[in-house]
Amino acid sequence: MSIQVTKHCKEYAVKSYEADCRGFLRITSLMNLLQDMACENADSLGFGFEDCAQQNLAWVGADYLLEISQLPRIDEHFIIETWPSGTKLWGGVRDFLLKDTAGNILVAATSLWVLIDVLHRRPVNLSKHFPQYTVLNEHSVTAEFAKLPPVEDPNYVQEFTVRFDDIDVNNHVNNAIYPLWATESVAPEFRRQHTPKTLEISFKKEALYGQQIKVCTKQTDTESLHTIYEKQSGTVLADCRIKWQAITSK
Numbered sequence: 469m470s471i472q473v474t475k476h477c478k479e480y481a482v483k484s485y486e487a488d489c490r491g492f493l494r495i496t497s498l499m500n501l502l503q504d505m506a507c508e509n510a511d512s513l514g515f516g517f518e519d520c521a522q523q524n525l526a527w528v529g530a531d532y533l534l535e536i537s538q539l540p541r542i543d544e545h546f547i548i549e550t551w552p553s554g555t556k557l558w559g560g561v562r563d564f565l566l567k568d569t570a571g572n573i574l575v576a577a578t579s580l581w582v583l584i585d586v587l588h589r590r591p592v593n594l595s596k597h598f599p600q601y602t603v604l605n606e607h608s609v610t611a612e613f614a615k616l617p618p619v620e621d622p623n624y625v626q627e628f629t630v631r632f633d634d635i636d637v638n639n640h641v642n643n644a645i646y647p648l649w650a651t652e653s654v655a656p657e658f659r660r661q662h663t664p665k666t667l668e669i670s671f672k673k674e675a676l677y678g679q680q681i682k683v684c685t686k687q688t689d690t691e692s693l694h695t696i697y698e699k700q701s702g703t704v705l706a707d708c709r710i711k712w713q714a715i716t717s718k
Contacts, residue, residue, distance in 0.1 A: 515598045532580075
């Protein structure tokens with residue numbers, strides 16, 4: 469039996485530890501809040517973490533597209549809305565809106581999630597395991613998930629080691645860490661003067677504790693492309709594209 473779907477809404481305020489050096493919500497904090505809302509909504513609709521665990525399944529983020537008008541500041545209250553907005557053979561599409569208390573849209577986002585068999589590490593048919601999965605046919609972002617080009621001839625290379633605290637309950641690197649690696653892999657002087665306007669990320673392969681990560685970046689005045697590798701094998705873990713805008717206020 470299908471379930472009546474409405475938007476799941478929740479109010480937040482930017483905590484001091486969620487803010488960057490300029491007082492704006494960090495991208496990693498934003499990604500974690502989106503995941504938090506997705507989990508709450510999935511739980512309430514009957515296909516959340518525990519529902520999946522009973523069938524040895526898990527949701528894995530495959531793609532994100534974020535359009536950022538303005539990130540909220542420290543202590544600022546804002547509301548996040550989320551809802552399942554589409555289905556695919558192997559998973560579903562989920563949209564988000566982040567609004568200020570006056571109803572102005574701060575961030576619009578869409579994401580693609582794949583349902584996997586955790587024992588065999590492969591996608592499974594969504595309708596077979598959750599026939600009650602229902603969507604709200606409304607979209608915050610109309611663009612499709614584009615195939616991102618790999619970085620060739622990088623002008624910036626950064627390396628990281630996967631920390632224990634980067635690992636989530638699925639025993640691989642949490643989705644919020646990959647945008648962190650990307651944004652940390654641009655020139656610091658550029659970062660001080662710019663903030664992301666659009667962020668696209670496509671996840672290819674999971675990263676595990678202790679692995680060495682190499683991020684190759686091709687950066688221009690308004691855009692940066694990132695290919696994230698597992699250094700030893702050369703396996704591509706994710707591709708990312710960020711369009712930047714100049715910071716106009718402190």
